[in-house]
Amino acid sequence: MWKVAAPAPPNSAPLPSPQLRSRLRVQSSAMPPLKYREMAAPTLFPLRNPMIRTRFAPSPTGFLHVGGARTALFNWLFARGHGGEFVLRIEDTDQVRSTAESAAGILSDLQWLGLDWDRGPVPGQEKNEYFQSTRLDIYNGFIDALAKSGHVYEAWETPAQLAAMRSQAEREKRPFRYRRQMPGRAPKGSTPCVLRFEMPHEEISFHDLILGPIQVGAEEHDDIVIRKSDGFPTYHFAVVVDDHLMEISHVLRAQEHLMNTPKHLALYRALGWKPPEHAHMPLVFNMDNTKMSKRDKSKAARHAAQLLMKNKPEVTLETLAAMAKVEPEALGKFLHQKQDNSAVTTAVAQALHLALPEIEVQDFRRSGYLHDALLNFIALIGWAPGENREILTRHELLDLFSLEGIGKTNGRFDRKKLLWMNGEYIRRASLKDLAQHMQAFNAVTDYPIKSADPAMLDKLLTMYQERMGTLGEMAENSRFFFSAPPLDPKAVDKFVRIASGPQHLQEIISLLAAANPWNAEGISPAMESIITMGEKRGSAAQILRVAVSGGAVSPPLLETLLLLGRDQTLDRLKRLEKEVAGVSGS
């Protein structure tokens, strides 16, 4: 778990209880005509409405995905931008897949992003009432009420039977809909059964705040399971009960939930509750239009490994396993049976020096993206403030955000633009802020720069601020300040193993050896000579660059040498001298 500079701890305000719950009225059997919502567009909201309350309700089955982060951001912006409240609720009704680690990770990622919540779990503490798994009796109470009014019935099919019924329907090319009065329902059995909710037999329509009017025909409804055989409510039921009890005014969620909304509205109606407003936002995909999934990371690692083994036959499964320090068997399964495995993925990527695509928030964090840059970028997918604005502070985001600004078309996650934006944030940041970001970055990564003292970090930051896209880039490129780097043979050939190379190298060594004192004034004359050395201005300086940095690219030499110090500089020059002399005989 990472350490997090903790924002203000969220309040754990009590749930709306008895009096509010007493407002709950279960519908009698005589139903009034179905009219879920007037088709005319409702007024979106008055400005600064204290009654606006949104929620982000992730299921703790993995780390926080950028898509989830965007949903959280939009909900947060909408609530806070209008003086409302933002609720965080953990939907852990899937006993098999939910883990406490995931929940903690999601909390930590949201905190890192600065998306704080008014009500919800308290980091570092036990599950409270914002974890659905603690609320079983509440759901059961409402299920009982719904049963009394005749909306609920038992269904005894096993999962296997249901699967068979579905494939049967598929073979007959007809849609499968589970309905109470359909023929061939399983008789009462001895195993625990599920409880289903009988959907109305009428068209359901509603007005989506982003998409406009949506209708779903009566024949499309399916009697949804509301309680699983393990006694836990399904998502559909728990979400409705909690959104009501927690007085959520606006449900802002991804468009993949659009078809769930009629089910939820039917539940609201059966429970006698007023549903919240709904707004479904467009989805975000990879540039190639595939879904952004953590599997992309495995795919990238697998692809790179297979390419390597194809191009270099000497690399076998065993050698690669040894390189990555994983079991050959596990690697085999990963490679050949396409068994995704995050441990193997990471190990392979590390062994091959492969940068995995960032998918989860923590990936971006570890790559050295600034949280505000990530937030800014994410906000701009599917939403635009108008006026050609792009770089927006958190404050401006809050100020400008509106549901009307959300578009209807799916977006793509353009990593190049994110990289640009992150660089933009880095260049605009103060040195002090950058140092803080670097510290947070160091806490979750392990680069040599971790060992830099504040003074050195400051100097490095100054040097790299204008030439990095991410903190990770700087951490990588600044390695040579901490230990002698490997020499890039291509750079050595190009700049040093040339006719004038050895002689220039000698001159550089004696110039710098004589430089005194080792400060800007003392070195500058030597630097000037080095730059003007040779035919083309600056060409000889590359020799020096290769010597100290190992390659053809580095921050400006003067500052570099100053930070490196005389001894390191001369050592590395002599190392290069030896390298060139040693091989020239062959």
Added chain:
RNA sequence: GCCCUCAUCGUCUAGAGGCCUAGGACACGGGCUUUUCACGCCUGUAACUGGGGUUCGAAUCCCCAUGAGGGCACCA
């Protein structure tokens, strides 16, 4: 297969019937600056999916086609 949704440069988008010869940003190309790499500055290429309507006039409204995405779980 059935249902739902969407459709402007490669990408994110501006655009609410005449302000559109379609604007901005990223990316890409060219140039300047430069001891490398960046940064910065200047500059270029590039889009209204197609077809029918409505209208004096359509990127904007309607219909159809096509394409794309989502959903069809005892997952959420």
